[in-house]
Amino acid sequence: MIELPPLTQIPNQAELLVTHEAIHPFVHRTPILTNASIDRKAGAKLFFKCENFQRIGAFKMRGAASAALRLRPEERERGLATHSSGNHAQAVARMARELHIPAYIVMPHDAPRVKVAAVKEYGAEITYCNNTPDERQAALDAVVRQTGAAFIHPFNDFGVIAGQATCAMELIEDTDVVLDTIIAPVGGGGLLAGTALAGRYFSRRAEVVAAEPKAVDDAARSILSGRIESNAVNLTVADGLRTNLGERTFAIIHRYVSEIFLVEEQEIIDAMRLIWERMKIIVEPSCAVPLAAILKHPERFRGQSVGIILTGGNVDVDRLPFGQS
Structure with missing residues (x-):
């Protein structure tokens, strides 16, 4: 087991590489899937990094x-x-x-x-x-x-952020084309902050953007205001995205993430169902938020190669949102 030194500031490229090596015995190098049907619907070439196949069923x-x-x-x-x-x-x-x-x-x-x-x-x-x-x-x-x-904080910790960055590092390395954009969902911001760092250090040109439920749009408002905003309520089907940003995740996201797209609850549900039906894989609602954003804004992503992080697959199959009348 490789022991890592504490991180007291934003991790640099070398620290992310060491982190990736150290956590290797404890995580899977998850696959990247594509789907021609969804590509046609989106008007873009999409590469899905499947963290729903990760140990414990999520990038966490x-x-x-x-x-x-x-x-x-x-x-x-x-x-x-x-x-x-x-x-x-x-x-x-x-x-x-x-x-x-x-x-x-x-x-x-x-x-x-x-x-x-x-x-x-x-x-x-x-x-x-x-x-x-x-x-x-x-x-x-x-x-x-x-x-x-x-x-161990869920997101507002430089060590956690460094670990989450390894997901996009693998996405960049394992995709057989140069990505134009990488999109991740945002809740507390640990994954998005790590993705932004991975994009900065390891991608030739990928722009890192995010997607968020409109019902809990604190991250989008935080980017606009320049300070951490909060939500009065946290009611969204994307239960993994109900938290607010922390000061460490905000500092990275505010600096390196160019745009956060907002999607409605039904758009999330529709995108989740599309992944289940076309890709034949189980994803939870939070996973579907980036695809919902791409489908909502086809002009923004048309013709691009886009990396999408599917964050997890831990869903209660007795309470599927698209199975409710």
């Missing part, structure tokens, strides 16, 4: 592994802790199991059942809370005081 495994490997041995032995509605919770729980240490996870009462079940299966101890930022943090603080476990 990358950031959790990167952050955990940056802890000192005496910090790690007391266990890992975090708050999350699902995918990051699973990643921290799985990484703790890989390292043979305990995991303590704070989850909201309304977290998707499939994600709660997976966290339990990985052996983590779950503390439930109401789904507000303040209550999540208060519950986490109590757990950390009681256990001494090391907190």
Whole structure:
């Protein structure tokens, strides 16, 4: 196991390369899929980086592994802790199991059942809370005081950002054409910040853009205002994108992401269904937000080679949004 030094500032190219090497034993190098039918509909050549095939079913495994490997041995032995509605919770729980240490996870009462079940299966101890930022943090603080476990933030951590950057690094390296654009969804911003850094350091020309549900458009408003904005409510089918940006993710996104496209709830659902039906793969609603943006703005992407990060596939199949009447 390669132990990594802590990151106290925006990671540079060399640090991303070392991170990619270090987390290799804990993650899959996920495939890139294409689909001629969706290409025709979009008017562009799309390359889907399938993190729904990642360990724990989402890209979050990358950031959790990167952050955990940056802890000192005496910090790690007391266990890992975090708050999350699902995918990051699973990643921290799985990484703790890989390292043979305990995991303590704070989850909201309304977290998707499939994600709660997976966290339990990985052996983590779950503390439930109401789904507000303040209550999540208060519950986490109590757990950390009681256990001494090391907190791995879901996104606002340079180690996590470095891990998430490895997804786009692989996308750039494994795609057989030069990408014009890379698009990722944005919630807390860890993936988008990492994607922006990967694009800057490793791509010849790719512009990094993002997509976000209009119902929780804090990232788009933050880019416009130059400061971190928040949402009064967080109701969106894309449950993985309900969080606000952190100061570290915002600093990178504000500098390196050129545009954030907003999509409606029905557009997300329609794009999700399209992926299920045409590509024959399972993706969760958050995954579909970038494709929804491309289909909504065909003039922006027409004729381009576009890399899309499909972030995860942890969906409750008993509650599919496009199966509801």
